[in-house]
Amino acid sequence: MLRLDSLSCGYGAMQAVHGLDLHVAKGSITTLLGANGAGKSSTIMCIAGHVAVHSGEIRYKDRKITDASPMQRIKDGISVVPEGRRLFPNLTVKENLIVGGYSRSRDESNRELERMLSIFPRLEERLGQRAGSLSGGEQQMLAIGRALMSKPELLLVDELSLGLMPKIIDICYRAIAELNKDGLTIILVEQSTHRALEVADQVCVLESGRTVWQGTSDEAQNNVKMIDSLLGLREETSDA
Ligand SMILES: Nc1ncnc2c1ncn2[C@@H]1O[C@H](COP(=O)(O)OP(=O)(O)OP(=O)(O)O)[C@@H](O)[C@H]1O
Ligand SMILES: [Mg+2]
Known part of the structure; x- marks a missing residue:
């Protein structure tokens, strides 16, 4: 459905994402994780056409859309829930x-x-x-x-659960699962790991605009401690 090949993007001279490779299968849920400033929103907004590509390529349904306008991408079926x-x-x-x-x-x-x-x-x-x-x-x-x-055929959701009560998070995640069951392909950006891992097929962890871990959700669930430490969560837990 979507392919990012060595994608670098950013704001003027400032590069926020460096050489990201990501393949998103039709009908799947991909979770992008990362601490503040890791480049999650930049990636999402670049796919939607709002952040400039510095190098690399974005392919959607086997067509290059790297230079397509945001409006064209919406018409082609890419939609974003912005941060x-x-x-x-x-x-x-x-x-x-x-x-x-x-x-x-x-x-x-x-x-x-x-x-x-x-x-x-x-x-x-x-x-x-x-x-x-x-x-x-x-x-x-x-x-x-x-x-x-x-x-949309591809929905990009930035920070689905940030600042929400558990009951509302449940409603939003149920909606995501239902939409996915109906065939919608979804990229989910989250800071909190566990909930996002439950629904994901594939997980990608970003740090300073680079991929530091990528794998299936099962692999991610078996390596939660390692992922938490990549996100800087484990230190906080042990300090508490
Ligand atoms: N409009 C902008 N102009 C210049 N730099 C920006 C802009 N937006 C983001 N950046 C920079 O790009 C980098 C990545 O930011 P981004 O917003 O993509 O991170 P994020 O992973 O979404 O973080 P958060 O979890 O805080 O939302 C950061 O260093 C940030 O300062
Ligand atoms: Mg963000």
């Missing part, structure tokens, strides 16, 4: 969702809206409410819902 959600706080829930579906026809958009509301019924109750007045969890559901409105 910090970036909703339009003064628009209603419904208006935010409509904005997410702007690349599709009205009929397609209405169908996606129905499907999305069945995944997150809580949003249906709040369609007329301003997005800025939603709780953090509802905002995350809306951010995912808005990304789904463009009918």
Whole structure:
């Protein structure tokens, strides 16, 4: 579905990701892990076309998309739930969702809206409410819902569970599992390992913009201590 070959990207002269190789199979879930500043968001936003490629290649469904515009990538089926959600706080829930579906026809958009509301019924109750007045969890559901409105085949989710209560994290992870079961390919960026390992097929750990570990989720689960130490979590645990 997606192939990153020796991908380097960044901001002007600043290189955030150095020579990343990643193959994402259709219908799979890939988890990208890494500490603050590891290059996770840069990678995701580069795939979506918002961060400049310095060298290397991005291939999607066997076509090179390295130079494609963000809009073209949305039309091709790549959608992103950005870090910090970036909703339009003064628009209603419904208006935010409509904005997410702007690349599709009205009929397609209405169908996606129905499907999305069945995944997150809580949003249906709040369609007329301003997005800025939603709780953090509802905002995350809306951010995912808005990304789904463009009918993606590849969904990129940055920090799914950051700052959310366990109950809401459960709802979001259940939605991810359900969408994946329906065939959606997903790249999930997370800081907290364990939950993300449970749903993943493949795991990639980044440090300072480079891959320091890559393997299957089973391999990752068998090496949780090693991964925690790569993420700098083990020192914190032993200090506590
Ligand atoms: N807009 C920007 N301009 C310049 N440098 C940036 C920009 N955004 C990110 N960077 C730099 O790129 C590097 C990677 O940042 P990135 O946001 O990709 O990390 P991350 O893994 O998502 O971290 P976090 O877990 O904190 O979200 C960091 O050194 C960061 O300072
Ligand atoms: Mg980030």
